[in-house]
Amino acid sequence: MALSTLNRSSRVETGIQRMSESVFVGLCKKLGTSQQVAIRRETWDIREMLDRRVTPNDGLIEMLSGSKREGFRLKGSDVDLMYWPNNHRVIMDMSQSEYYNTAQKALILSDSSESPPGFTLLLTPIGYSSKLVQSASVKMNDRLYISSSIHRELLCSAVFSNSTVHGPCGSGAIGVQEYDTAYCYVYDFWPPSASLWIDRCHSWPGPEVVNDIVRSGCHFVAIGHPLGLHEYEEWRISFSQAEYKLVYSMNHSQFLTYGLLKLFLKEVINQQTEETDKLLCSYHMKTTVFWAIQQNTLLHWCPQNLLAGFWVCFKLLLKWVYKGICPNFFIPQNNMFLTKVYGSAQNRLFLQLHELYKKGLACLLQSSSIRSYIIDVLYHPRLFICVDEKLIWPEIITDVALYLAIKQSIRDEDLTCLHHCMKCLITVQHLIASPLTECQIIKLQTHTADIFKNIAFILKNMQINSSDNKHTYIADQMSLHMLKLAAKFGFLSDMLYIAMYYYKTLRYREALSVIEMTKFKLAQPYLMYWNHVDIERYTEAVGGQSWSTKLRLAFAVDIELYTDIYYISELIPEQQSARQNRGGALYIPVFVMLHFLEFLCYRHIDTSLSQAALDELQVLVHHHQGLFISNSRRDNSWEILGICQQITGDLQAALYSYQQSLITQDPCNKIKTATQKKIRDIMGITAQ
Template sequence: MAIQKMSESVYMGMCLEMGTPQQVASRRDIVDIAEMLKYNEMLNKPITVLSGSSREGFRLSGSDVDYMRWPNNHRVIWDFSQVQFYNTQEHALILCDSSESPPGFTLLWLPLESIGRIVLSACVRMNGMLYISSSKYREVTCSIILSDSTAHGPCSSGIHRECGCELEYDHAHCFVSDFWPPSASSWIDRCHSWPPPHVVNDIIRNGCHFVAIGHKLGNHTDNEWRISFSRAEYKLVCSMNHTQFLTYGLLKLFLKEVINNGLRVGDKLLCSYHIKTAVFWAIQQNALPHWHPNNLLVGFWVCFKRLLKWVYEGNCPNFFIPENNMFLNNIYGEAQRTLFTRLYRLYEKGIALLLHSRSIRSYIINVLVNPRLTVCTVGLSLISEVELDKNIFNEMFRNDSTCPTDLRMCRKYLHTVEQSIGLPLTQYHIVMLQKFTATILQRTAFMLHNLYNNTGSNKQLYIVDKMACHMLKIAARFGSVSDMLYIAMYYYKTFRYREALSVIDITKVKLAQPYLMYNCHVDREWYIEAVGGQSLSTKMRQAVAQNIILDNDNEIFFISEIIPEQQSSNQNNERVLFIPPLVLLYLLEFLCSRHVDTLKAQRALDDLQVLVHHDQGELIPIFLRDISWEILGICQQIAGNLQAALYSYQQSLGEYPCNRIQTATRQRIQDLHL
């Protein structure tokens, strides 16, 4: 009974650490729909998708973010009979040659030399034939994403800055095959009880990938490629029930906080992939007949014993190709014996070994201290509606990062949205589609204006203007409360100051509502009273605001007064400029009012000054104080208060450089001539 209560307590804790079923489902659905829209087959460009634990639905602090990237016009085939499925004018074909490679690895042979420049530069000749070298391909692609990337296994690694956070990333540059590997055919025959047949069929239909790393003990280490089942693993994790998912998460935490705690990077022999493999085998072999919250710890123990056995034997069989022993590279000899001793000492402690995990120990201690504790394990009761909504909207806005480069791409995106409407969609898909549509319409409106403003006739300009206004109004009806500000920006850009001020006044009232959710700040009682129980779409339109995103890539300058900031940000490899909605509102109100009501302009400047000077991170996120001080300085400079402007610019330089606008700030200080 004690183990059952501990299991339920840990299950509750893991839901808080890793997410409830609803949270995990929303994360997966939002990423899935965002990637489907951004990387539809119509878009002839390399595919970059989220992979690893983030794609699976985990949001673990301190974890790096994994991506896979492959050229969409290349395909790997297993034999020549598969050529018939491709138009060789559209796809460059690559042939597998596994005859001299260890299980799970292969050489990639080019039967024809008509292939992309990057791939060709990574080729070597062996026995008179052209092969793509994995080591050379890593060198060639290492700095494609960011110039300061470094090689890390098969990936290019570095630091990615997102909304004030620095995240480590791994980009695996790979190739894709639409066909299931013959060497993994035995896996299909093993799938009697798990995963279900429809998942098996889906996995087989989606083939596999090849990542640029060879087997250390192979004959062609520098040229071999490892077969990757990343897409299949994602589908397997999605087919787990929530107890199985949390068991996997508990093992990941245990690996990080106990097994690998205090070890140097080179001494961390076990990785999360070994953990995942152990869970897959345990589920498929029915090591635990029923995975339920009250036996979560039993499931953990089953998987931990399996890992211990593998380390003792020196054999970790790949889930898809069991002949591929994933310990061969590094867990053998003295390292293997040391690891086994470390794990066995933990094993001897029994389930008390989890007391060494800082994230989990309190949930076990609660039961030990109070054996009569009643634990509620119903997922819906573990997190409030408000907390769930906050997580969903944060996830949405983080994935709403589409920056189409031209009108043709905008049109294709919108066509993809139109096609997706007929699909079976969850509530998370629907609200993400809504936001995505609003974003694309906003980008399209400003692109149209930019294109025809310099070249169009009066009639064309009139038609384009009507279309742009219509798109922005539709976007405001689809999107969040702050999307109204794109209409105000457009009116200011087209010199309609009174119309802009009318929109600003409406938006100001909406942004001042006590139930507004912005950047995780919300009054829970007001929010529930206003929109509790409503659909996510309704909540977003009526009660949610987000940061304003100005695209730097397309030479579209939304507000002429902050062109230097966009240029500085763009020169420093930032694709977009983030501005808090209320800061942008006061900027626009100040700029528009200067043309129609100078007293109102001064009030807007005063309101902006109070906001920037006194906000405690509620209306201006800490990581956006650089642009907020900058905008205050710009307004003060326009108003003629140069000393105040200097102070604001200096404050901007002292803040975290989220938007990388320092070049513009320093130039503005020089131009003050004080």
């Protein structure tokens, strides 16, 4: 009897391990393999590393936080951004002022004597500080403090217009992408209230991670404790930077367990009743995983134990809800359930979670994301599941992750300034000499190409009114050389910037030569553009080659035109419109730009070929929306088609295209002003 029970127990354990492996593979598909996650993190890390080194003393530092920084790319998740002024620093006592040049840094003294754990008051600096700080100051006990509530209201829409206050953030949406922006202040040291956390880190995280976290300090965000004495003046300590470093230190099974909890919250817990669907959040799931790992609740976090890890975390969460206590990972005295999970709401939530608990791991069948991976094992109990990433994920999976990570340029408005561009190049040179991963080197490579492209057109624009032929020739050769270097280091599509430059300098045949070469390369069946790639052809053509080679031969991205740099005269009204509406750049689909330039150049050489280029552009815009033209680029594409039609004198067709552009306007592009003016101009002409 005992042997039979043992055998049955062994079979159950084996079955759960197989389910765990199946869910592990499924989560890798949904959340990313370890390589995909590493690429997402590393490319953003190098982006911020460069940004912080080139930001001037009076500039704003930007930091991505939240799930996207941690390496997730879940559909519907928002973008969390933190900003702080580089010329302000928080200090805990006046002795720390010796570390700063007070002529350049405004020092904000923290006073936590009357605040709950994890919160503090911030005193207004005497003398040098921003007008914003002065405007948000209130007087209490004969001292001036920075009011978090006033500060939050003043800066709610500082980054993106029309934002609304949500916690310490300004929240809103651009298109379908939701965002939270928090304007905060940085503290360069580790807060004394979290000093015991360092002593707690015996098994996890390791000493190197702990030291890195402690050296990086923390931030103060504009929200007070609801039960504190000074709710509207207090600031909360934010450990966002420490948290993403902790998530980085997880192994992939731990990371996927955290991801599974996020999915379970969204797809199961929050679907129980409307009364309780706002009580728990993703931050509580993260805190649960942190505590479970540090407390050694599970000895081996591996694919075979993934569901065991989930169950450990779920039981801990259930315990916290029962007690009404969710201890902050860094400052346990800060109970994050205090003002949400209590009273009757707490009782209802506990009963709902307990019902799920009684079902055991079967409660995961309610999760739409992973149900099928559990059912597969239930129907095929002897199913062999491979969890070795090298064996189950083809090379293309990692390459697509790299493509998506590097195709986003490092958004730097100052790259329209020649001096700043040179500063960036020097910084890149220093970073290249430091230890970097391969994908970080590629990210720097593409950013260097962006800098070269900008310098080339800045130099050309500076020479517009010059009568000095020698210096004009030298500047022209420098610009061309930099554009050719950009094409060598950057994406395949970067060749079109050379064609733009030739067109701008009236060298139409040279431009067409580059366009023909680019057209040939873009027509290759192995091209990777947005989410479109022929996996088999791609693998045949560039499989096994370096990322640098793939970048040059197979990766194409949309054309980015900074609004402060004029590239070609035909798009100046659109650039001006975007700039007036706080837009930093125009983004044009690469195939649209190809035919646009071809049309413009052939107008000066062969009108029949110019018409053929326009016909190709028209087919592209009318029939390839979503394939070669993403939804967020439709307005720019219709706009360019309208420009070409207006140039040829086909005003009715141009009017239709401009109207389509207006209908499909994406908030990111901000060309509405230019489009409306073009429509008015045509209506005025046709009315005469």
